[in-house]
Amino acid sequence: MIDGRFRFDNFVVGAANRLAVSAVRAVADTPGVVYNPLFIYSSSGLGKTHLLGALGTQVKRLHPDLVVEYATLDDFVDQLHGAIASGQAEAFKRRYQSIGVLLLDDVQFLTGKPETQSEMLRVLNALQASGRQVVMTSDRPPSEIADVDERLVTRLSGGLIVDIGAPDYETRVAILRHKCLERGASFPPGVLEEVARVSAANVRELQGTLNRLIAQQAILDAPIGVEEARTMLGNANNNGLPNEFESFLSDVAVAVAQHVEGWRAKLSERINHWTRQGFRATALEQAMAAAEMPADLEALDARFAATVEHLRSLEAEAARINPAHAGLAIFRDPERVGDAEAFVAAEQSSQATLPAPDERLSFDSLRQTAQNEVAVLAAREIIEHPGARYNPLVVVGPAGAGKTHLVHAVANALRQRNGRVVRVACTTGEAFVEELIAAVQQGTVERWRAKYRSCDVFVLDGLEAVADKELTQDELFHLFNALVTRGAQLVFATQREPAALGTLAERMRSRLEGGLVVHVAIEVTEPAEVKKAAEAKQAVKSRAKPLVSAAVARRLTPLSITPPEGVSETVQGVSDSYFLDTEKIVLDWPDADGLLIEEMR
Amino acid sequence: MPVVNYSAREIVCKIVYVGPGRSGKTTNLQYIYDRVPSNRRGTMVSLATQTERTLFFDFLPLELGTISGFSTRFQLYTVPGQVYYRATRRLVLQGADGVIFVADSQRRQMDENVESLRDLHEYLAEQGTDPREFPLVMQYNKQDLPRDLITSTAILDETLNFRAVPSFAADALHGPGVFETLRAAAELVLGKLSTPVAAGMGTER
Numbered sequence: 017m018i019d020g021r022f023r024f025d026n027f028v029v030g031a032a033n034r035l036a037v038s039a040v041r042a043v044a045d046t047p048g049v050v051y052n053p054l055f056i057y058s059s060s061g062l063g064k065t066h067l068l069g070a071l072g073t074q075v076k077r078l079h080p081d082l083v084v085e086y087a088t089l090d091d092f093v094d095q096l097h098g099a100i101a102s103g104q105a106e107a108f109k110r111r112y113q114s115i116g117v118l119l120l121d122d123v124q125f126l127t128g129k130p131e132t133q134s135e136m137l138r139v140l141n142a143l144q145a146s147g148r149q150v151v152m153t154s155d156r157p158p159s160e161i162a163d164v165d166e167r168l169v170t171r172l173s174g175g176l177i178v179d180i181g182a183p184d185y186e187t188r189v190a191i192l193r194h195k196c197l198e199r200g201a202s203f204p205p206g207v208l209e210e211v212a213r214v215s216a217a218n219v220r221e222l223q224g225t226l227n228r229l230i231a232q233q234a235i236l237d238a239p240i241g242v243e244e245a246r247t248m249l250g251n252a253n254n255n256g257l258p259n260e261f262e263s264f265l266s267d268v269a270v271a272v273a274q275h276v277e278g279w280r281a282k283l284s285e286r287i288n289h290w291t292r293q294g295f296r297a298t299a300l301e302q303a304m305a306a307a308e309m310p311a312d313l314e315a316l317d318a319r320f321a322a323t324v325e326h327l328r329s330l331e332a333e334a335a336r337i338n339p340a341h342a343g344l345a346i347f348r349d350p351e352r353v354g355d356a357e358a359f360v361a362a363e364q365s366s367q368a369t370l371p372a373p374d375e376r377l378s379f380d381s382l383r384q385t386a387q388n389e390v391a392v393l394a395a396r397e398i399i400e401h402p403g404a405r406y407n408p409l410v411v412v413g414p415a416g417a418g419k420t421h422l423v424h425a426v427a428n429a430l431r432q433r434n435g436r437v438v439r440v441a442c443t444t445g446e447a448f449v450e451e452l453i454a455a456v457q458q459g460t461v462e463r464w465r466a467k468y469r470s471c472d473v474f475v476l477d478g479l480e481a482v483a484d485k486e487l488t489q490d491e492l493f494h495l496f497n498a499l500v501t502r503g504a505q506l507v508f509a510t511q512r513e514p515a516a517l518g519t520l521a522e523r524m525r526s527r528l529e530g531g532l533v534v535h536v537a538i539e540v541t542e543p544a545e546v547k548k549a550a551e552a553k554q555a556v557k558s559r560a561k562p563l564v565s566a567a568v569a570r571r572l573t574p575l576s577i578t579p580p581e582g583v584s585e586t587v588q589g590v591s592d593s594y595f596l597d598t599e600k601i602v603l604d605w606p607d608a609d610g611l612l613i614e615e616m617r
Numbered sequence: 618m619p620v621v622n623y624s625a626r627e628i629v630c631k632i633v634y635v636g637p638g639r640s641g642k643t644t645n646l647q648y649i650y651d652r653v654p655s656n657r658r659g660t661m662v663s664l665a666t667q668t669e670r671t672l673f674f675d676f677l678p679l680e681l682g683t684i685s686g687f688s689t690r691f692q693l694y695t696v697p698g699q700v701y702y703r704a705t706r707r708l709v710l711q712g713a714d715g716v717i718f719v720a721d722s723q724r725r726q727m728d729e730n731v732e733s734l735r736d737l738h739e740y741l742a743e744q745g746t747d748p749r750e751f752p753l754v755m756q757y758n759k760q761d762l763p764r765d766l767i768t769s770t771a772i773l774d775e776t777l778n779f780r781a782v783p784s785f786a787a788d789a790l791h792g793p794g795v796f797e798t799l800r801a802a803a804e805l806v807l808g809k810l811s812t813p814v815a816a817g818m819g820t821e822r
Contacts, residue, residue, distance in 0.1 A: 260796045261652045265681055267800050268691075268807065272628065272684040276621070277812035284626045284686025305624045 018076070018086045018119075022069025028194050033063060036178040040067050040151070044074035047082065047117050047149035051176035053140070054151045055158060058180035061220030064153035067180075068119045071151060075117050082116030093132050112139045113180065117149040123172070124154040127162045137168045149176075182263075183219060188212035191219055192226055194485035201230045206242040214249050278307040286317055293371040295324055296349045303535025330360045337363045350465045365466030373427035373475065382418070382425045387537040391422055394534050398505055399429045402438075402473060406504035406532035408496070410479075412513050413536035419509040420477050422536065426507055428477045441471040445481025447490045456487075465491065469498045472505070479510035479528075484519040494523050506531070560612050620714045621810050627688040630806045632799070633710055635737050636719035637729035638698030641758040644789040645719060646677050646693055649799065652792075653679060673697065674709045691803065698733065705816055710740055715752035715806040717798055719789070720777055722759045722767040727776065750781065752805035755784035756798040761791065 029037050036058075042050050056064055072084045079129050087095070099108035112118070118139075126133055143150055154161065157179070158172035183191060192208040197407045211225055232248060233240050240248070273281065283304050299320055303310045310316055334341035341363065346356045379399070384392045391413075397405045407425075411419045427442040443451075455464035468474065474495070482488050499506055514520055514528040621628045633641040641772050643663065650661045659678035681689040694713070696706040710716070718737065720730045741748045757773045768776075770786045778784050783801040787794025 260792070261649075261654065261657070264796050264800050264803075268681055268689065268803050269684045271804045271807040272687065272689060272810070275807050276628075276685045276687060280623065281685035281687070286686075287626060288683060288686055301624060304626065 018084065019065075019069045020073060020122050022066045023073055026068045026194065026198065027063065027066055027070055028183075028187060030183050030190065030193045032181030032183050032187065033067075036067060036180045036469040037178055039178050040071045043075075043149060043151060044078065044360035047075055048147045051134040052144060052149055053172065053175040054149075055172055055175065055177040056151070056153045056180065057155060057157050057177070058153075059153060059182070059218065061218040062180045062182065063219060064180065065121055068121055068153055072117070072119055079116070083114060084117045084119065085112075085115045086119040086121070089123050089132075092120065092136070093125075093129065096132060096135055099580050109139070109142075113142045113146070115143065115148060117151070118143060120150070121153045122154065123152045124161050126164050126168070130165070130313060133168050135428060137165065137171060140168075140171050144171075156527060173228075182257045183222075185212055188219075188222055191222060195223060195226055195310050199230060201233070202239075203229065203233070203363075204239050204241055207240060207245045210245050211249065214246070235416070247370060277309070279313055280304065283313065283317075286320075290320070290324065292345075294348050295327070298349075298351050316345040320350060323353055327356055330356045334360050334363055341455065361466070362470075365463055365470055370439060370441040370467065370471055371443040371447065373424040373431065373440065377421045377424035377427040377428065379429045382421055385539045387539050388418055388422065389414075391471065391536050394532055395422060395426045395429075398426055398507070402430055402505040403503040407500060408508055408528060408531035410514065410528050410531060410533040411507070411536060412511070412533060414508075414511060415537060417538050419511075419536060423475050423477050423507050423509045427473060430473045430505065436500055438473060439471040440473040440475070441468055442473075442475040443477070445476060445478030446490075449481060449485050452488050452491060465495070468495050471499070473507070474499055474504060475507045475509075477509045479508045479514075479520075480512060480517055482520075483517040489521055489524060493521070493527075496527055560616075619747070620806060621687070625688075626686060627690065628807075628810070629690045629692065630714045630803065631692045631694065631712055632715045632717060632802050632806065633713040634717045634719055635693040635706070635710070635733065636698055636756075636758075637721055637726060637733040638700075640698060640719045640721035640726070640730075640733075641787075641789040642695040642698065642719045645677050645756070645758075645787075645795050645798070646675050646695055648789055648792055648795045649679075649693065650677055653795070657681070673705055673816070693799075695746075700732065700736075703736065706736070707740060707743075714809070715754070715802045716753050717756055718777070719756045719758050719787075719804050720773060722757045722770075722773065722786075723762065724766060724768050727768060730773075730777055752802060752809065753780070753782045754798055754802040754805065755782055756787045756789075756794060757784065757790050758787045758794075759784040760794070761788035 024037075024041070027037065036056050039051055039054055043052075043054050053507060056067060058064055067087060072086050074082050075082060096108060100103050109308065126136070131516065140150060154171065157177055158164070158169045161169070189209055189212040192212055196202060207229070208226075211222070211229065216226075229240060229245060229248065276284075283300055287300045289298070290297045297320070299316070303313070303316055330353075331342060331344070331347035334344070334347070337360075344353060344359075346359055349356075379395070382392065384614070391411050394406050394409055398409055411422055414420050424442060427440050430438055431440045451464060452461070455461045476482070476492075482492055496506065508528065510517065513533060514525045517525070521526075634645055636642055639820065646661065657680050659680070662674075662676040664673040664675070674696055677693040679691040679693065681691060683689070694709050696702070696709045699809050714817070719733060720726075720734075738748055741751055751819055755774075757768075757770050757780050759767060760770065780797060782806070785794045785798045785801065787798060789795055
């Protein structure tokens, strides 16, 4: 519906809107002939809707036979959706194509409505092809309405685009006087001028201010003077004085926008955008300093954005590993993206969990005996001076000789050294081989390699497991060299001497023998537990003897013998080192008393 | 006249108020200073004698913020008007991107106006600057004084503004014309941005 209140005779024309009014008048006189489509844009509250309404009223008056349709874009969208929902899309199209003058308000809301855009493009094409007039308003020029199909922008810009500026002081006074006439209100001289001076440069707000004054005057039932008006308006704008600066500022902005080459402005805005986010924009700055516009400005911008995105993902990964890495300068310079990648790769490998030694196998619980004396001394030296004395240390000895305990003890001791973070890797030969196979399978050999190469102490228990694996040997060889070069300590445990490991490559063997090869043997002295067990056994015997004798005396009457309390437990607690192998000892003999009697016999 | 530095993405405009002594150059600056929000302006430097005559120069830096991606700054200077401060005037005018000539509208000051304008043109000639190309704006100040004391803007235009540069009637004490003049000067200066000279490579000032 066209609002009849909006007419040309109550629209105050000033310098800021003269062009728009002339264009609208011309269109009203000869719709569809000049300026088709006519596109009017301005900030809110400057009279776009009023002009549209005035145009509609005038066209109806001059050309009563023409169908004039006024709709806001929202109405248009609603109608379109309604038509589609009720299956009357065709009727919708026919209706709009029968219109003589289409007045469409607030088309900036086209943003992000692709269906509406395509429907509107069809309607506009149809209307214009048949010489019908289209007038649209928006709060910004067509080219600045975001997310609008290029074809529609071209269509909207195809006729005349006019803007309405903020009214100047004189126009504001004229508007206020006009409004007063309409409202039948009157003010003492100077009041309206004061309002025009103080009030914001927007007609709607101007009217709001006037309404307040009219209301106030009605309440007081007395004319409001200039001073009162000023007080009432609150002088919020500091006598309206900053406005003078603001308007100067906006003029300067327009002048700068006109005179700075478009690509430089765009580039500059991009640079500011990135630098505000903390990124260095060297590449863009270089393009900016160039005399000519770069041939591929868009591509340059896209490349830069992609690099920044890459840096962000690298930063996120680094922060995941260690939150302290977030915001490092290396992630803010697209020129150093390679360094950032290397940094993250290094972090990833260094953060990969290294196999840890068994904490129970501590150096304190290691017992020094004649069989492992040299090895323990060497271990102490290594703990004192890792990587400096015996590198590598190779501990040779049979299974059960305490190799594992020794090398784990070294690893544990180095781990806790002086509170310094020492990266210790302690693994078995089998696990080492398995890890490499898994890495080969997953294509993460690089990472696996970097993980071990980053350690300060490398302990491999069970070198023989590696000896017959070609690839693992190669890897171990390179790892060996890398670690020794870095001064990291290596410790190996093996059942046989390197020379006896036939499948071990010569180069590896010579390197192992270049350190210290120490032997450990199985301890033969009886430990305390074993003695205790023997005593317990003796106790069983001594307790059994009189019973057995009694049994014999009673002519071997079957008799049940219970072992003395606690004996069984004591025997079970005996270390296996006495028997060498747990399989070789039976702790709970079935029908023990019977057997014992058999023995005694 | 490089007003734009592409590598630093900044636009710096030096605008100098010249004119005969007591014509109201410092008053212009003071009016602007009072109207600019404090976050947009620097400290106004004023080197004046005890009788408030400008001794060396006044300086008012304005930060206009980022415009079209360029950090934009205006530096407003005044020169001492008296004839005998010629050397100081030369110094302050050095590197000016635009000049606002503040003429005193009082009838009896006409000769001083002419003398001062001649001095400006002499300076431009010394610098080898083509006065037709140089951004210049005229301000006819004190137009609020009684009619019989002042020269009309039409006559002032005829006498002083033979190059037909933008001219404004002003009352610098109360404000009318002050920002209009500055705006016109700013637009002329910024108009130089797109000329080949100004588009030179991010020359440091």
